[in-house]
Amino acid sequence: MEGCGDFVQCLLPDMSIKILSCLDDPADLIRVSAVSSSWRQFVIGNDLCKHLCLKRFPEISSVGNMIEVENTVVPVVSQPEKSTEWLCLERNHRVYAFLSRGLSNCMTEDCLIDAIHASSTDNYPEESILNTLKPGDRVERRASYWSSGGQSDPTVPETLTYKLISKLCLISEIHVQPFQAYFQFGFPIYSAKAVRFRVGHPNVKIDVESDNGPESVAAQARSFCDKIVWTYTSPEFPLVQENILQKFKLPEPVLCIGGILQVELLGRVQKQQLDGLYYICVSHVQVVGRPLLSAFDVEILDESGKCSLKYCPKERLLCESSNKSTEGESSSPPQFHRFRANLRGWEQMILNTLLGAGAGVVDDDSDDYDV
Numbered sequence: 001m002e003g004c005g006d007f008v009q010c011l012l013p014d015m016s017i018k019i020l021s022c023l024d025d026p027a028d029l030i031r032v033s034a035v036s037s038s039w040r041q042f043v044i045g046n047d048l049c050k051h052l053c054l055k056r057f058p059e060i061s062s063v064g065n066m067i068e069v070e071n072t073v074v075p076v077v078s079q080p081e082k083s084t085e086w087l088c089l090e091r092n093h094r095v096y097a098f099l100s101r102g103l104s105n106c107m108t109e110d111c112l113i114d115a116i117h118a119s120s121t122d123n124y125p126e127e128s129i130l131n132t133l134k135p136g137d138r139v140e141r142r143a144s145y146w147s148s149g150g151q152s153d154p155t156v157p158e159t160l161t162y163k164l165i166s167k168l169c170l171i172s173e174i175h176v177q178p179f180q181a182y183f184q185f186g187f188p189i190y191s192a193k194a195v196r197f198r199v200g201h202p203n204v205k206i207d208v209e210s211d212n213g214p215e216s217v218a219a220q221a222r223s224f225c226d227k228i229v230w231t232y233t234s235p236e237f238p239l240v241q242e243n244i245l246q247k248f249k250l251p252e253p254v255l256c257i258g259g260i261l262q263v264e265l266l267g268r269v270q271k272q273q274l275d276g277l278y279y280i281c282v283s284h285v286q287v288v289g290r291p292l293l294s295a296f297d298v299e300i301l302d303e304s305g306k307c308s309l310k311y312c313p314k315e316r317l318l319c320e321s322s323n324k325s326t327e328g329e330s331s332s333p334p335q336f337h338r339f340r341a342n343l344r345g346w347e348q349m350i351l352n353t354l355l356g357a358g359a360g361v362v363d364d365d366s367d368d369y370d371v
């Protein structure tokens with residue numbers, strides 16, 4: 001870039017950082033780093049991809065460190081002339097760039113996959129939290145809803161805790177539908193006064209076994225919820241006492257790291273005529289967001305609440321899935337799987353070239369938590 005007015009070389013570093021920080025698309029930063037070796041060193045050395053990712057998704061600041069799983073298509077080349085600090089900067093550059101790109105491009109869908117725990121349930125399992133995963137308030141002519149236990153104090157809150165489809169989800173909206181008891185006199189609607197949402201991750205690795213009966217599972221689920229680190233709490237939203245799916249759009253899209261979401265139901269408005277107690281009933285909960293699947297995983301580091309973000313390049317995942325499919329399936333020709341793997345591998349190698357792949361990496365096994 002001699003004689004072309006290279007502002008990175010001419011201006012002070014702080015001014016160059018300020019200019020490049022105006023970019024809000026990770027793809028633009030990748031293009032900038034591909035302009036020349038000096039620009040690449042400047043982008044990587046100042047952690048610009050990481051700063052952009054944290055600016056767009058501040059919840060990532062709760063991540064303690066990054067782990068890059070070994071790349072099996074592009075071989076790892078040792079580079080003794082590079083310092084450990086520079087290798088870490090290159091790794092962060094790749095991982096945060098892929099993370100920003102993945103969160104920006106993934107499709108919007110319902111992100112709930114399972115229900116973990118309800119703070120109380122009136123009649124289990126007929127009025128279980130699992131019913132809220134199904135749309136509507138009836139399933140095969142049977143009422144489908146969750147009901148809290150009855151309370152004489154209308155200010156007692158309730159919580160519903162769910163597992164998301166991925167440990168990394170960018171959430172934009174949450175929908176809640178109160179339940180109308182069409183089988184009771186007057187068709188009362190057991191709504192809460194307001195609703196609030198929290199997202200987070202467990203600070204320990206927990207496995208909930210289902211072989212010891214529902215009471216044991218409930219106790220383990222309560223213990224699980226007590227060990228969650230909440231990284232975001234939404235403002236309160238008023239809940240209308242109507243039997244409709246009410247949509248609550250968050251002020252800004254929220255990145256949930258850890259795959260746990262909790263719905264807080266605040267205040268009670270409806271007494272049951274039979275016993276004179278206040279109840280809250282919900283027929284359906286829906287979370288609209290963008291799950292970042294497969295390439296990233298979240299792993300608990302320690303009880304301090306920090307977690308690690310583990311990145312596995314797409315070509316490794318593709319090769320593993322292709323190998324499994326070719327071993328167990330005879331319907332698809334092996335040439336197709338090889339072609340598909342090569343095609344995706346070429347695409348990834350081009351992107352890795354722009355990102356500067358080849359730094360030292362760590363290979364580690366992941367531990368999942370299932371509730």
